[in-house]
Amino acid sequence: MIAPFQARFAARHLRRGGLIAYPTEGVYGLGCDPLNPDAVQRLLDLKGRSAAKGFILIAAAFAQVEPFLHLPGPEVRDRLLAAWPGPVTFVVPAAAWVPDWLRGASSNLAVRVTAHPGAAALCRAFGGPLVSTSANKSGQPPARGPLALRKHFPATDALLVPGRLGGASGPTPIYEAVSGRRLR
Numbered sequence: 216m217i218a219p220f221q222a223r224f225a226a227r228h229l230r231r232g233g234l235i236a237y238p239t240e241g242v243y244g245l246g247c248d249p250l251n252p253d254a255v256q257r258l259l260d261l262k263g264r265s266a267a268k269g270f271i272l273i274a275a276a277f278a279q280v281e282p283f284l285h286l287p288g289p290e291v292r293d294r295l296l297a298a299w300p301g302p303v304t305f306v307v308p309a310a311a312w313v314p315d316w317l318r319g320a321s322s323n324l325a326v327r328v329t330a331h332p333g334a335a336a337l338c339r340a341f342g343g344p345l346v347s348t349s350a351n352k353s354g355q356p357p358a359r360g361p362l363a364l365r366k367h368f369p370a371t372d373a374l375l376v377p378g379r380l381g382g383a384s385g386p387t388p389i390y391e392a393v394s395g396r397r398l399r
Contacts, residue, residue, distance in 0.1 A: 217333035217378045222340035228374045229341050234258055236350050236364050237376035239273070240302040240331050241383030242357035243350040243364050245373060246273075248341075255316045255346060261371060264353045269319025271304055273329045273347040275338035280326045283317075283344070285310045291392050299328035300335070302383050305392040317346070327387060333378040349386055357386060 217225075217237070225235050232254045235246050245262070247254035249272055259266055274280040277299060285308040286292050295305055309317075309324035318324055327347070329335050338345055349357035350364050358364040361375060389399040 217336045217376055221376055222336045225337055225374055225376050226340035234373040235376055236373045237337060238378040238380045239334050240381035240387055241385045242359055244347045245350045246345040246347050249317055249344055249346045252316055262353050267320040269321055270317055270346045270348055271325040271327060272344040273327050273334055274344040275335040277328050279338060279344045283310055283313050283324055287393060294392060300330035302387045304387045304389040307392040331381045
């Protein structure tokens with residue numbers, strides 16, 4: 216579990232445009248303020264990731280991600296709420312205002328309401344969703360601990376938020392929200 220003072224400290228760091236590394240359901244994640252384009256660009260540069268891929272947003276509650284979404288019908292909302300909070304990511308049509316640095320080359324956005332107590336505490340302390348991507352260089356296996364994280368990123372200024380991983384053996388599965396089809 217992430218201590219409340221650690222979550223508050225991390226939230227201040229995020230609001231100043233900083234990056235964080237933190238435990239999630241199955242791997243360490245890298246995160247930032249999703250509405251700060253400079254922070255998102257630094258995260259892309261750190262990972263060596265293409266901006267065309269877009270990012271996952273994690274949240275502590277559905278209300279934190281709902282403004283980012285364009286839900287095409289009540290059945291899609293029901294599908295999301297039936298799985299959340301939990302270790303399931305959905306690709307959902309994005310609201311028209313959502314910036315392309317989050318969506319990538321798609322009109323959709325990947326989102327998850329996490330049940331991981333530490334990741335959820337970070338979202339609550341921040342007051343909204345966070346960009347969440349696996350802590351690794353693009354194409355490499357994700358870090359499952361602080362030591363592996365520092366091996367991937369020896370010179371990063373990302374704030375390391377200590378804590379335990381959840382019970383998942385790797386990154387969360389990803390489903391297409393409208394069809395329910397598994398993507399990962």
